[in-house]
Structure formats: structure tokens, C-alpha cells
Amino acid sequence: MITGKNFLGSELSAKGNKTYKTFNPQLNIENNSVFYEANEEEVNQAVQMASKAFQTYKDFSGNKRAHFLRLIGNEIEELGDELIKMYCTESGLPEGRALGERGRTIGQLNSFANLLEKGDWVDAVIDTANPERIPAPKEDIRRMNKPIGPVVVFGASNFPLAFSTAGGDTASALAAGCPVIVKSHPMHAGTSELVASAIISAAKKSNIPNGVFSHLNSSGFEVGQALVSHPLVKAVGFTGSYAGGKALFDLASKRPDPIPVFAEMGSVNPVIVLPSSLKAKSHLWAKAYANSIALGAGQFCTNPGLILALENENLNDFCSELSIQMNEIQASCMLHPNIEMKFSKDRNAMLKESHVKPLYQAPDQKNTNFARQTIATVKGQDFLHNKNLHHEVFGPFSMVVRCESEAVLISILKVLEGQLTGTILADEAELSSNHEIISLLSDKVGRIIFNSVPTGVEVCHAMVHGGPFPATTDGRFTSVGTSAIQRWVRPVCYQNWPNNLLPDELKNENPLGIYRVVNNSLTSSKI
Structure with missing residues (x-):
């Protein structure tokens, strides 16, 4: 209750x-429950209790x-x-x-x-x-x-x-x-x-x-x-x-x-499309990325908002197939009218930028708060010199940047801000011959992906969901x-401390049986 x-x-x-209500974006109505905003006294009490606890x-x-x-x-x-x-x-x-x-x-x-x-x-x-x-x-x-x-x-x-x-x-x-x-x-x-x-x-x-x-x-x-x-x-x-x-x-x-x-x-999560990937799997990648862009109405921080593709004979087919696949996906309800309004505003602003052309636009939505899925395209040189195009559009939007040469692609990577993820689509041979691209991308991201989509963050020991500023405020975590x-921790050093008064983690007998670095060697043994 x-x-x-x-x-x-x-x-x-x-x-x-002060009170407020939540909102049902599907029905476009307020929900019934009333919520009481905390006042200064309650804020202070909560913090005081936390400090004591x-x-x-x-x-x-x-x-x-x-x-x-x-x-x-x-x-x-x-x-x-x-x-x-x-x-x-x-x-x-x-x-x-x-x-x-x-x-x-x-x-x-x-x-x-x-x-x-x-x-x-x-x-x-x-x-x-x-x-x-x-x-x-x-x-x-x-x-x-x-x-x-x-x-x-x-x-x-x-x-x-x-x-x-x-x-x-x-x-x-x-x-x-x-x-x-x-x-x-x-x-x-x-x-x-x-x-x-x-x-x-x-x-x-x-x-x-x-x-x-x-x-x-x-x-x-x-x-x-x-x-x-x-x-x-x-x-x-x-x-x-x-x-x-x-x-x-x-x-x-x-x-x-x-x-x-x-x-x-947030992040635009750049995807680098090298020619080999389109020669072998153009249809597969178009379908995968259409689904990734539209997933959850594009409301993921790992949404692929930027596709950097080298010009080649298969790029037109990829763009056409991406549009076809996007058209097959039904529009989704966004989280709140304010989020849908912000998406529409940012989407329209992108489409009005010089040299930007729509590649795919879903029809106007009859359902209120449903996003109008969009793919735009622009040439590499125009993207490079227009910082407005580098910003995230939170929602089902992505920009295909047609890079005239590898030099243009590298120049774009050099000026991109920090990102949560970066992806490369290629075969292994092409990947091996593009060390500079890999190096530049890895400097910009917290997670670098090969032949996959960025949406979906596995909860595991090796995962990094972070990245250089402005993706996060501290890319080390x-x-x-x-x-x-x-x-949420800091290192504390104990010098010449009596063994019986040390935390269990640091006692000679290692009562917890944990692994520790003892005199430069990793061990779970007693001292």
C-alpha cells in the first residue's frame, strides 16, 4: 500500500x-497517489540517523x-x-x-x-x-x-x-x-x-x-x-x-x-563501421542496430546514437536496410511527457542543422508520448566541424556519419568527448590493421565492443559502466x-598495530581465510 x-x-x-503525483504516460493521466516532499527537518534527521548508524x-x-x-x-x-x-x-x-x-x-x-x-x-x-x-x-x-x-x-x-x-x-x-x-x-x-x-x-x-x-x-x-x-x-x-x-x-x-x-x-556511444562488416553482414548489422536504437524507446544510456561509417560500395545498402528495419519496429511510449517533449525538441534541432538529412523518420505518432523514431545522416567533414551534432539525443535517434576517408574518421575520434561505450564492426583481419582507430577509441570509452551492440550491460565482475568525462564525473570507476x-571505500593503513587489535582481515592468523598480498605475494595462508 x-x-x-x-x-x-x-x-x-x-x-x-509540498505534494505531487506521478504520471501514467501510456494513459496520459496522473496517477492517484499523493507524495509528500521531504522538508529541511526530515532531510537533516535522515542524515543524522545515517551518521549515527x-x-x-x-x-x-x-x-x-x-x-x-x-x-x-x-x-x-x-x-x-x-x-x-x-x-x-x-x-x-x-x-x-x-x-x-x-x-x-x-x-x-x-x-x-x-x-x-x-x-x-x-x-x-x-x-x-x-x-x-x-x-x-x-x-x-x-x-x-x-x-x-x-x-x-x-x-x-x-x-x-x-x-x-x-x-x-x-x-x-x-x-x-x-x-x-x-x-x-x-x-x-x-x-x-x-x-x-x-x-x-x-x-x-x-x-x-x-x-x-x-x-x-x-x-x-x-x-x-x-x-x-x-x-x-x-x-x-x-x-x-x-x-x-x-x-x-x-x-x-x-x-x-x-x-x-x-x-x-549519458553518452552517444559511437559505433565504427569498417568496410568488411558491411560486405559480409550488412543486413545482419542493420537489423541489430535498428533494434538497438529503438530498444526501450531509446531510453538507455548505452543507446547507439552515433554511427561512424567509412564510405564504401556497401554503405548505401546498409543505410537503406537500416531504414527498412526501423520501419518494421513499432514506436514505444516514453517514460514521461517531459521526456518525449525533450526528445522531440532535440530531434528536430538536429534535423535543422546544416547539411543534416533525414535517413528515416517514423510517421507522426497518434499515441500521446510515443517517440518518433529517427535516423539522420551527415558527411564526415560536416560532422567534424559542427559541435552541435556531437550531443546526445535521449531517445530512439541515431546519426549516421559518412566518413569520406580514414583520416576524417580518425579526426572525428580525436575530438569526440568521453563515452560509456565504443563499438567496432569489422572482421578480425581489418581490426588488426587499424591499431590507431582502436587506440583512439579505447582512450575515449569505458567499454570497447567488437561486433555487437552497446545496449545491454552485463552485471559481472569484469564489467565497466563508466567512462571519461562527460560520460561520468570519474572515469576510474x-x-x-x-x-x-x-x-564507497578508502584505504586505511595500520602501522605497528598489535595483532589482536587489528581488523580480522589483517590479523596474522587470517581468521576469514581471505586472499591477501603478504610481502608482495598473493596468499590465503597465515603469517
Whole structure:
């Protein structure tokens, strides 16, 4: 049952005067539930509770935190059809997408639980003492990662589950030992409240300190700004637009004690099409990329928004087939009228740019909030000299850039900004002979792909979902995969510390049985 209230730890609260509702984009009507925006008092209380809970939660064993994460997954599963129906009502996305995203959310929680149970993630390093060393004795030095403190997580508009309330940011921060305050996304506040109730239930059942998780509603900027500015908040996780992420980053940087903001802010995800790929598989790639561009109404941060193709005899056939395949795909409902309006505005602006021509435009949509799928095309030299064409159009839009030569393609790669992904379509022989293209692309992206599509981010240990600015605010980290936990920790060094007072991860006897680097060798043995 939706209350519309905020969770201050396990306590429901509605002290603010400002309310709002979510929206059903399929029916083009407001939903019934009323949500109470958190006020300044509630923001402060949530952060104070998180800071107090941190003093206990940070020292919980990995196994205890893993049990908590698994319970969250179980509680989300127990929400059943109520969660799925709310998700669809607030997002316009189909039931299949909701079920898949719920599974991914639970899978992420279990993945971090597995990581905690194994224990090696703390990166324990031990250099034992050598009092006989000449000219100076060597002291005992030991290091491991420790949690940094309360984390604020902003829910994402395009993933109501997997990148929101119990998504990767929350799961990784809780795994690290950091309390989390979620600022729910106003487009799916009901979905967020249901998931928040599952987290609170799991916290109670596993005796987690009250305040380790709180959930605040907001339809504007004030609550988010207050959270990022609060002196007891130690880090921020954000998935969304460049404008939103950069604003939070700037705000956090201007604090008396600046804190990290790990913001994923979008990408055009360039795809390099080399001649061999069109000679052998033009139809296959046209169909694959039409489906990738249109997937989820193009509302993926890994949507292939830029196709860089070398001019060759098969390129016209590829473009024609891409248009045919796009025409076979039914238009989809976007997440909200505001997102559809922004897509239409940005799409039209692109088509009005000098030398840009439409390659495919879906007919005007009879259904409100449905996107008009579009492929545009432009010559390489014109793209190179027009920075307006380098920007993301969030939705089912892609630009085919016809590069007159390899030199033009290389020049484009040199001026492109940081991206989440970059893809190369080619055969292995052609790939082997294009080292410069591969090198330039790898410098610009967090994930470089060969003969596939960028949409679809596997949740695994090796995944990198990040990239150089402006794709993210810190290209050294990922928001997907188990190494996402590294955002919420810092290294702490113990020098000449009594063995019995060291954390278990650093004790001589290695009671947890984890792998550690001891005197430059990786081992799980005792010292």
C-alpha cells in the first residue's frame, strides 16, 4: 500500500507541505497517489540517523551485511505483482521489462552478497616488519579498504528498479558498509516507496541499525541540493542527465569539505563501421542496430546514437536496410511527457542543422508520448566541424556519419568527448590493421565492443559502466559490476598495530581465510 510518505529509517514521515503525483504516460493521466516532499527537518534527521548508524554498521561482518542484501532481494520478490503493476503504471514500460529489471536488481544484490562472503574485496595488503634491515629497520605496515560514511543515491528516470532505490549504487554502498539515503525519482515515486519498504523490512529482520537506510521524496531540486550540501554526507551516486550530474558535482566540489560525486551522465556511444562488416553482414548489422536504437524507446544510456561509417560500395545498402528495419519496429511510449517533449525538441534541432538529412523518420505518432523514431545522416567533414551534432539525443535517434576517408574518421575520434561505450564492426583481419582507430577509441570509452551492440550491460565482475568525462564525473570507476563497491571505500593503513587489535582481515592468523598480498605475494595462508 502506497502511503506517499518519507522513510526516516523505519519511521514514516510527512512533515512537508509540498505534494505531487506521478504520471501514467501510456494513459496520459496522473496517477492517484499523493507524495509528500521531504522538508529541511526530515532531510537533516535522515542524515543524522545515517551518521549515527554508520558507527555501528561499518564494523558489521561481511557475512552479516551479505545476509541483509539477500533479505532485501527476498523482500522485493515478495512484493509480487503490486511492484510490477506500479512500475508499469509510472513508467509506460511493458511488464516484460519490469520483470527483467526486477530480476537484475535482485541479481545485483546477490552478487554483492557473494562478494562480501568471499571477503577479498577489501584488498588487504601486509608488509611485515624487518627490524634487522639496514640502514633503517622496517616497520609493520598493513592496509585495507574501509567504508567512507553516509551515501546519497539519486534514483534514475530510465531504470525504476536497477538504477534506483535498491539498484547498483545502493547495493554497492550498503555492501561497503555505508548507510544510504535515497532521493527517489519523482517519475516513479510509488515504485520507489515499495522497494524502500522492502529494504526497511529486511533491515528489521536482520537487526540492521535504524538509519542505515532512509528514503526521501522530492519533485524538485531542493531536497537533492540539501542532501549533497549536508556536512555529514560523504559521497553521492547519480544516474541521469549531464546538466543534473554536473550541477551536483559542482555543488559537492564547493563544500568546505568537498566530497566525491559519482555521476553517470549519458553518452552517444559511437559505433565504427569498417568496410568488411558491411560486405559480409550488412543486413545482419542493420537489423541489430535498428533494434538497438529503438530498444526501450531509446531510453538507455548505452543507446547507439552515433554511427561512424567509412564510405564504401556497401554503405548505401546498409543505410537503406537500416531504414527498412526501423520501419518494421513499432514506436514505444516514453517514460514521461517531459521526456518525449525533450526528445522531440532535440530531434528536430538536429534535423535543422546544416547539411543534416533525414535517413528515416517514423510517421507522426497518434499515441500521446510515443517517440518518433529517427535516423539522420551527415558527411564526415560536416560532422567534424559542427559541435552541435556531437550531443546526445535521449531517445530512439541515431546519426549516421559518412566518413569520406580514414583520416576524417580518425579526426572525428580525436575530438569526440568521453563515452560509456565504443563499438567496432569489422572482421578480425581489418581490426588488426587499424591499431590507431582502436587506440583512439579505447582512450575515449569505458567499454570497447567488437561486433555487437552497446545496449545491454552485463552485471559481472569484469564489467565497466563508466567512462571519461562527460560520460561520468570519474572515469576510474564503474556503476555496474562488483567493483562498483570501490567508490564507497578508502584505504586505511595500520602501522605497528598489535595483532589482536587489528581488523580480522589483517590479523596474522587470517581468521576469514581471505586472499591477501603478504610481502608482495598473493596468499590465503597465515603469517
